Amino acid sequence: MLEIKNFSKSYKGDKKAVDNLNLVVEDGDIFGFIGFNGAGKTTTIKCVVGILDFEEGDIMLDGISVRENSIEYKKRISYIPDNPDIYTYLTGEQYINFVAGIYGVEKEEREKTVYNYAQMFDMTEHLDELIESYSHGMRQKICIIAALVHKPSLLVLDEPFVGLDPKASHTLKTIMKDLCKQGTKIFFSTHVLPVAEKLCNKIGIIKEGKLIVSGDFEEIKRRYNKTNADDYSLEDLFLELDGSL
Amino acid sequence: MMKGNSVMNDKFYNLKSIIKINYLNLFSYNKMKMEKEPEKQREYRKRFRQSILAYPILFISMFLMFMGAGMVMKLNGNGKMILAFSLTAGTLMTLFSSLFASSRGLFAGLDNDLLLSMPIKTSDIVISKLFLQYTYNLIFDAIISVAATIVYFIYNGIDLIVLLSMAILTLIIPILPVMIGTLIGILLSKITSKLKRKNIITILFSFIVLFGYIYFMQQSIASDDYVNSGLFKLISSSIITKIFIKALDFDIISILLVIGVNALSGILTVMFITKIYKRLITMLTSGAVTKHKRSYKSDSGSQTKVLYKQEVKRYFASPTYVMNTFIGAVMAIVVPVMIFFGRDGVGSIRDEMGADILASVMAPVLGFLVCAMISMACTTSSSISLEGKQLWLKKSLPIKAMDIFNAKILLNLTITIPTAIISSTLICISMCNNVFDIISIYLMTITYSVMSAHFGLYENIKRPKLDWTNEQEVIKQGTPILITMFGLTFASVLLFAILLFLCLELWMKPTVAGYMFVIIYSVATFVLRKWLKDKGAEKFRKI
Secondary structure: OEEEEEEEEEOOOOOEEEEEEEEEEOOOOEEEEEEOOOOOHHHHHHHHOOOOOOOEEEEEEOOEEOOOOHHHHHHOEEEEOOOOOOOOOOEHHHHHHHHHHHOOOOHHHHHHHHHHHHHHOOOHHHOOOEHHHOOHHHHHHHHHHHHHOOOOOEEEEEOOOOOOOHHHHHHHHHHHHHHHHOOOEEEEEOOOHHHHHHHOOEEEEEEOOEEEEEEOHHHHHHHOOOOOOOOOOHHHHHHHHHOOO | OOOOOOOOOOOOHHHHHHHHHHHOOHHHHHHHHHOOOHHHHHHHHHHHHHHHHHHHHHHHHHHHHHHHHHHHHHHOOOOOHHHHHHHHHHHHHHHHHHHHHHHHHHHOOOOHHHHHHOOOOHHHHHHHHHHHHHHHHHHHHHHHHHHHHHHHHHHHOOOHHHHHHHHHHHHHOOHHHHHHHHHHHHHHHHHHOOOOOHHHHHHHHHHHHHHHHHHHHHHHHHOOOHHHOHHHHHHHHOHHHHHHHHHHOOOHHHHHHHHHHHHHHHHHHHHHHHHHHHHHHHHHHHHHHHHOOOOOOOOOOOHHHHHHHHHHHHHHOOHHHHHHHHHHHHHHHHHHHHHHHOHHHHHHHHHHHOHHHHHHHHHHHHHHHHHHHHHHOOOHHHOOHHHHHHHHHHHHOOOOHHHHHHHHHHHHHHHHHHHHHHHHHHHHHHHOOOHHHHHHHHHHHHHHHHHHHHHHHHHHHHOOOOOOOOOHHHHOOOHHHHHHHHHHHHHHHHHHHHHHHHHHHOOOOOHHHHHHHHHHHHHHHHHHHHHHHHHHHHHHHHO
16 A cells, blocks of 8 residues: 655745645555646655655655665665656667666566566567657557556556557556456556546545645545536636646 | 576575676667677677777776876886876776766666565665766776786786786775765755755756866866976875875785775775665655656747756756766866966977967977867767667657757757857967967867767767667767767877878978868768768667
């Protein structure tokens, strides 16, 4: 279980980028984290994966605190950033081997997993090519394969569908659902609200650093007395909460 | 199917993996090795060879410099001083180049997010990044040391103990200056993070350090008894040099002291940075966030003006970029300034040599020296690479490639033309007494400035490197910059020496060599400009 407790993060000055955030992602959950640009999504994600320091609260994964035992914590997670432009001078295979090596995945296990995901993403033929020659979508696929190679307990993705072709996007959604069935927790940010609505069993909407709504979408609909409105979508809710509708 | 490495039960596995990944990008080695497409592979191989070639050029320049200095030191009965001098000079160079580059390398790497999200000890990330800085500096220090050692052996005979001591010292001495430079850089980042114009303050601070360094250098050259003054005195009488000299005699205590101090500085710095690493990354990230809170200011003007303004902004946004290029401009002015203020000395030389000879021989040589320094101020040789992954933005604009090139050349000339004019004026006041000589000096320095700006851009278009993870990879270690800095200077030295020799052989005034130089470099500029307009623009589109 991922627990974000009383989490606050300020940048320069007193302005809080994220203010007293509390949320829980249970085993098997796919949690969609939604908000406008600059709402605090990426800041939260970067703190969840241990890239940024934060002042208040704590973030725990399966009872392990990111602050107190970050190495053990990070062994259980995988992070797919929104910008996959790293180590472009390596081949896809070299990059995956580097990541797998850091997570201590043995050769046989790594080969099996990578073969499987590379097939799913049509990347088998391209693994020995330089990442520099990849398209944005292919780079994203390599990042996804590398992130899945050690079978993480928590998968954190920042805008994962940007740049993926429809087939790869469908494959990723299938993988996310499969992982979720195996008990993996998935926490991801997105602006593609119909995807979040269909894919996630829980959503959280963040506005100006504050979580304004969180939970199961149907339950949220009930909370806002929208159960009778069949065509009431997550997009409607999002815009209503923002005051745009 | 992919080849996976077996994971070892190795405590240092992560550290070794990150270092290996970083090393694969040195000289674009991995691209050369792994590229499948024959045409691209040939291109990478060519780039690899050319980047390696820059080092022998640096070595030859150092060797020739030490040959002259070594002879003086031998005559003074202190042959080993050339070795100690090379070690101390290497230490100072490393300190200066690490001042901001190291801290930027630590905190501004594109791979920081990935590494920090993985189960890697922060200390491993810090060590790997500092190790890369150490390697960059070691390459330069090793070239200086090897050149000095060979010169020492030529004058004093081969000595195995000296060889062994030099090998140990060369490997060890970059550590301390890298650590000190990094810590100063961090301190400055911390202080300036709360200020609005932090890059300008960083650049100003750098220049205070630079001028202090030049002051000592100036002292050593301006004095008649240079062996007992300024930088030479500072270096030769400094505790560091004394320890180096003892260590060169294989004095175990001195060797252990050098190793101990360097190792301890490394350990303490790693421990300190590890403690504050994430806090600093967060602090620097927040700096980036606040930048976007500025209100929108509209910009107007012609395409070239807008592009030029953008180039200027890009330039001052990077203290590393400014420091690595502006140093050439400063150095180009230093020698004429010294001569200007030491005109009394010049006057006595004039009395001895005769005013005409002084003007016709010394003035073009000094003019050429200014040109050589201007090569170091070339901004164009890394300007394409610095666009990095954002290059598509410029390529997608509805503007001619030549307009983009012109903006980059203009930035270069903004720095080098005033430098050329100031230096030429000082040389002319100090040495020249007829219009023919005066025009020659101005033409030489200005023509060279224009040509080197074009040459730098030509080099960078031919050898761009957009996949850098840290901008100093292209600003400091980029092949185009090394070729422009050393290759162009070296070729120009040869050309000028030949022209001067021809003039003297044909009983012509040496100033004529200056005019011939101007003609040749004007033609070269014309050819380069033509290349940029046609092939350069085409190549730029394909990058």
